[in-house]
Amino acid sequence: MLNIVVMIKQVPDSSEVEIDPVKMTLNRTKARNVVNAADLNALEFALRIKDKVGANITVISMGPPMADAAIIECMARGADRGILITDRAFAGADTYPTGLTLAATIAKIGNVDIIFGGDETTDSSTGHVGPGVAEFLGIDQITYAKEVDYEDGYVIATRDLEDGDETVKVHTPVLITVLLNSNIPRHQSLRKKIDAIRKGVESWGINELGLKPDWVGLRGSPTIVRSMKAIKEPEHLHKTVPIDQIDTIIADLVSKNIIKVGGK
């Protein structure tokens, strides 16, 4: 049977997050914790493959102990197994050690055919982690997928690119990052959620994965945040002019060097 891994992240509900005006950081304390929305789209594609040809779906997530609720939610939607990668050593990780840690988890699970993830998370929006995992594992990747199908050892996916759609056919093993809203995720099931709560979520730490403290968490992160600045939105001026005076307005804007004419 196919072995599928879905990588998810628990994030604060973006509609409830506020920006602390002094510290310039996200105030997440008030926000509800939810499964990152694109990850649910990724899970849905995995479940559709399971419905079609049968598969064993493992949901993995790196996060604090409370993130097990997000994994249980995915199991309530139809995933078979949940693993939470949690360890103090992983704290403060940027996308590089996060990709490494997830790749190590997938390697330990073993014999994985398809790996899914959302294309980015709402709380950091880098889009690095999925491709990073594929590179660490040395397997092919399909990014920006909005349609995914599986047939006889191949994943057929449509990628949403800036200049059009691209359909690709890739042999497994392959990693796919899925665009937000590319499908409608199914609801949670009471039956499955009861079973998930009873089964529980496995917890793996740095020792289980055989990683070194220097490789992960803050120590393993090449990114250094030097400072943060709030971007002030420029003031917009509004002016209504009669249509026959548009020429004068354009001339005025050109003379003030606000707009340029002649395609320069």
Place this chain on the structure above:
Amino acid sequence: MSEFDVIVIGAGPAGSSAAIKLAQGGMNVLLVERGDPPGTKNVSGAVLWGDELSRVVPDWERSAPIERFVTRKEVAFLTERSKIAISYSSQDLMEKKSGKIIVRGKFDQWLARKAKDAGAMLVTGITVDKLVMDDGKVIGVMQDGDVVTSDAVIVAEGANPRVLINSGLRPKLSDHDVALGIKETIKLPENVINERFNVDSKGGYASEFVLGFLEDGLLSGGFLYTNKDTVSLGIVASLDRLRANGMTHSYDIMGKFEEHPFIKNLIKDGIPDEYAAHLVPEGGLASMPELYGNGYLVAGDAAMFTFSNGMVLQGINYAITSGLLAAETILENKTKINKETLSSYVTKLRNSYVLSDLYTFNGIQNVTWSDFTQKTMPKILDSVMMSMFDERGMPKKHLMQVLTAAVKSNGMRYTDLISSGYRMMRKM
């Protein structure tokens, strides 16, 4: 053999209280909640009156997320330009901790956690579709085509009783059964609230308003509660009048309430934090479903257990007590659950304030939702007050003369006033 002893639908005050008591009694309980976390589907104000929770969570006031204790309670009639209020402040209110101002989003989550701690399995983010019957007996619940079995079910699903309706156990709601509640949560600094409402940081202000003046042909009430650093402001509007008055939108009424000269200043410079709407049970006995059947009991808002006599709006205390009594009924009859044994639930409710109050105040909605209470009386009171306080260098009149003039100028006859007033006093 059933998978669970009891399934409780809804982790609000009724459901969670029932689940705590059942779990404490050694039962294998499943508590299913639509919201994730519990409390997120709720809009209620709110003030929790009474102390019934101490029966299952001793010293609950210490660990519960209570915003403030009511030290100042008001009931007010608003007219376009005036406010006539009965205001009661007392140190005793604080000492006896009579009214606890809570934010349901936090409170429900806390109470559901208590149920989980007591041993119930809490499953959130799931909406149960209906009850499953076998040979006339409820044997569990159905969700997404799956059946989860139990010996008994407590339906505590709240004001919108989908499970009861889908199971054919109550008719669909009509406009008389429920009213529409809208609530806005407004952020204000704690010290500003303390100064503006004349309370200390533990004390709180809770007020109910009669808002008949807001819109022609429309009946509505309002409320304002001070939380720690937010204010809950809202209205409850009668659905049939709202529907009849097709051009009126509920948010317009809310807007007019907020803009009232005596409300505007109280929420000045506040930052709107939440805006939500919900159904409020209003029908009393006439809207009540069967409270029990073979294998199931109904508690809280789903049973229409709310109380409003114009002086107070209550529901959470009725929810908690009915939840506890439902749990008690099941615990006492756990070996033989059937329609006959579960009927003792109603006896328990009648012996408690829950059903007693609903019988005592049966028909009260005809008074609180009447043009007399909502429109005429505030106008008369306004005229009387104004003529008493507006000194114009004229000879003063007796109160009776002032009242007569006010009644007349509002197009009423004395006999109408007396009969309406009598009815009101009797019902309240």
